[in-house]
Amino acid sequence: VSGAPLGEFDLIARCFAPIAAPEALGLLDDAMSFAPLSGEDIVITKDLIVEGVHFFPDDPPASIAAKALNVNLSDLAAKGARPLGFLLGFGRPKGKSTAWLDAFASGLKQASEAGQCPLFGGDTVSAPALTLSVTAIGAVPAGGMLRRQGGNVGDAILVSGTIGDAALGLRLRLEPEADWARALPGAHRAHLLDRYLHPQPRLALAPSLRACASAAMDVSDGLVGDCDKLASRLGRVMDAGDVPLSEAANAAIRHNPALFDIALTGGDDYEVLAAVPPDRVQDFIARAGEAGIAVHRIGWLAREGAGAIWRMEDGSVRSFARRSFVHGEGGSP
């Protein structure tokens, strides 16, 4: 295998055709078609990620590829959808070696298989910076897609997994020599870095959401700001002390309490935020647990006009000056 760059045809045959769906016609046609199942709606989402904005140029190519797909699968999961397939727009800068492309393809294959989401098609073009545009296609029972704007007063607000790991992982990338970073045990550092680099879509949570939730979305721009977007016509009362944090995040925050705000407002969590009626909460927690995913209640929806109140563990109430993270502003790679 030479290190010379692959042409478009060879790139498709070598890197993309192995993960193509049967309906994708070997990726040799202009389009693909598939027959939707009767009684199901089609769900579509699209996230674009760009080198230097959403990931570091020197991130491992397998990680970049997996992230491009998984951030889209995270949206499908939060909408209660089952993945059907995805399309990849691959904007390729000059100078990516065959080894780089092979590693990229292996990461894409791993994520595609893990998500049971084969490649439906795409387009490969030249671009000044690595640009990955994924459109993910899924399905839900007719009318069953969860929306941000469901939810009723009194519904509990729950979140999956742990919050803030990825934001702290990004801080570690940007400030590896900070006091708190140097004080953190290696296993904790590795956990935070991994959570930034390798978002895991909560696909196993989709059936529990469909069964129990009144509204849902994924947390990708920071928990505090994203909470405002769930059932946004209503108010909410949040308990900051109930936000689930990993051991690694807790250790970092013990070293530097200012990191707590970064954990709650930083991006890239790719967890699921859901509103669940009070009488379904126990069932939701149980179903999620059976699917292997911990979910925690962190607040509840209040009447319209009540605003967003965050109650701290010391009993005080506060608001966050910076409620969410914007890619390309300040902290982003």
Add this chain to the structure above:
Amino acid sequence: VSGAPLGEFDLIARCFAPIAAPEALGLLDDAMSFAPLSGEDIVITKDLIVEGVHFFPDDPPASIAAKALNVNLSDLAAKGARPLGFLLGFGRPKGKSTAWLDAFASGLKQASEAGQCPLFGGDTVSAPALTLSVTAIGAVPAGGMLRRQGGNVGDAILVSGTIGDAALGLRLRLEPEADWARALPGAHRAHLLDRYLHPQPRLALAPSLRACASAAMDVSDGLVGDCDKLASRLGRVMDAGDVPLSEAANAAIRHNPALFDIALTGGDDYEVLAAVPPDRVQDFIARAGEAGIAVHRIGWLAREGAGAIWRMEDGSVRSFARRSFVHGEGGSP
């Protein structure tokens, strides 16, 4: 209206929400869902276009927006599909003014309305160069998507519209002071430049293709090379003199006969190439004519192994050294 750049939320509300489909939930959710019609397949295609590769940075923003959508609708048309909607990945460089964005939005709206293809969703991110990733969704009767790899020996090969205008329009952009360019009447120059800047998807041809064609694709990378991709297992005999040329292209070629090769191998035609069984050719021409689209027979499919023969008007037979156009190589902006 200020000239300051719009934030993501304002950009979506101002420029994209007005063309959103009802199912797109005001573009305020992470995904959209729609109910496919019973008895129809979903057809999906994706083309990415990048500033400096597929269009000039100083092209009018309305034209860039329309091209991004229309090159995708061209694929749907060639597959016999009816558009349902599209998603836009919008990679935005710094410094685009509100006036630029408004003009972009107006071009997108015009193309969206002309194609009866509303916005389903998308993503807006920062990018080093303007990057437009469109995924177009369409529908065909179950099993009815036309493929490149249909077709049988003896089928006629037909092409819509006229060939080479866009490639000559691109040459005009690159070499406005060439002898042939200066000799060309203004109306002819305008025609060629317009065909490069404003591809027109042949959506009205889709029903005729479904009724009559055995294989189809759009011509986007140059006629000679794209002909090789239609029913590629078979040979073909092509009549170069039958390739439909506009008055403007004919005038340019009279001034400079070398432009004939550019017309037949240059890209960006966005016409439809179809194989049609001999007994359906008259019907296809008649149906296409009723839809307002001229189609011309330019060759026929020959037995496997016969290669691709281009017969010239003088009776000679030739091959083309450069069979198609590659964006980003040489002649591209």
